[in-house]
Amino acid sequence: MAARMRQEALARAGSLLLLLLLWEVAARLVGNPRLLPGILAVLGELVREIQSGELQYHLGITLLRVACAFALAMLAGVALGTALGRSPRLDRWLDAWVLLLLNIPALVVAALLYIWLGLTEAAAILAVALNKLPTVVVTMREGARALDPAYAELARAYHLSHARTLRHVVVPQLAPYTLAAARTGLSLIWKIVLVVELIGRSDGVGFRIGLFFQLFDIAGILAYTLAFAAVVQLIEWTLLQPLERRVNRWR
C-alpha cells in the first residue's frame, strides 16, 4: 500500500518534471525570451511579483471571488438540481432554461451583468456563479433521479424523521454527485473568473494578466499561470481528494 502510494507520487512528480523539461527545451529552441521565456526567467518574475506584494494581492482577490461564486453556485445548484430531479413537473418547466443557461457563452453573461449592475463586485461574482450554476444543476438532477426508492421505503418502514432521512439516507446518495459537481465546477470557475476580471475589474489575476497582455509580457503571464496552477493543485490535494476519500470510504 505504502509502496504503491510512493510509486504514484513518484510518477506524478516525474510527469511534472517532464513538463518543465519540455518547456525549457522549447524555450531554448525558440531562442527568443520575449516570445517564450525559460523557467528561470519566469521564476525570477514570480519572485519579483511576490516581493512587491502584487501577486498575493491579486491572487487573494481572485480566490475570494472564486470562493464566493463557488459557494453561491453550489448552494443554489444543489437545491435546484435536487428539486428538478425529484419533481418531473418542475423539470418540464425549467429544463429549457437550464439548457439555455448551459449554452450561453461566459462572456455574454459577464457583459450583460456588467451593463445591468455596473462594473461591480456583485456583478462579477454573479456572472461567475451563473456560468457554473447549470452544470451543478444538471449533475445534481442526475443524482436526485438516481435516489434508490428501496432506501426511501426503508426510511418509511422505520418512521425515520425528515431530518434523519435527509442526513442518513438522501445526502449519502447525493454525495458523489455533489463532489463531481464541485470538482467540474471548480475547474470551470478558474477559467471563467479571469475573463470576468479582465473585462470588468481593476484587480485580480485576470486584470493583471490583461495588463501583461498589453505589454506583451509573457514572463508575467506565465508567472501568474504558475502561481495559479499551484493553488489549484493545493486545493485538489488538501480539500477535494481527502473529501473524496471520506465520502467513498464505505465502497
Added chain:
Amino acid sequence: MRTILAGLEFAVATGSVTAIMGPSGCGKTTLLGILAGLDTDFVGERHIALRPDGRPARIGFVFQEPRLLPWRRLRDNLRLVLPEGVNPAVVDPLLAEVGLAEAAELWPRQLSLGMARRGALARALAIDPDLLLLDEPFVSLDTATAAGMHALLLRLLARRAGLTVLFATHDPAEAALLADRVLLLGGSPARLRADITLPAPREARDPVKAGAALRAALAEAGPIPPSPTASAR
C-alpha cells in the same frame, strides 16, 4: 392497475407466528407491505392492537434483501432506526444476540449475505417491535446458513413472548419449523386458499413429521391455479 389480493380476511393472535405461503408473485410481499403501512393503495381495513401503554404498535420489517445502508457501519445502521430518546447502546447486546458483536464496525459491503440478513433482523428487533414482518428472510442462503438462521430466529422468539410474527416463505419445511399457523395464498387475484394450524408447541414438534404433514395439508388445498404473472415470467 391490477388487483393483486382479493377477499382476504384473517386475524392473528398476539404472540403467534404465522407463515404466509403461496407461489412467487402471488402477493405475499404486497400483503406484508399493507400490514406494515408501507402500501396504502388498498381497499379494506387493517387493525393492529395498541401497545399495553396505549401507544401504536411498533412494526419491525425485514425486507427480502437485507437493505442495510451501505454508507453506514453495521452498528450505525441499527442505531439509526431507534426511536428518539432511546439509548444507542441498546444495539450492542442485540448484535451480540445475532452473533455479530465482532462485525459492529464493519461496512455492510464487508458482510456475507447471511451476516447481512442477521444484521437486518437485529435492526428490526432494535425498535423493540410488537409486530415483526419478514419477507422471505432466509431465501437464497445455503442450507447450513439457513438452518443456522432458523435456529437463531427460534432462540430470539423464545426470549420475546409477546412478539407477533408474520413471515413470507415458499418452503413448507421452514414454515413447519417456525410457524404456529400457515396462511396459503393463491390465484389471481390471490385469495386465502388454506388456513392451517400446526400442532403446537414449536419446540416439541418433530420438524420432519410436521413438514410432511404440512405438505399433505397444502396438497389437500388443491392445485393452485397458476397466476398469470407467474406463468408469464
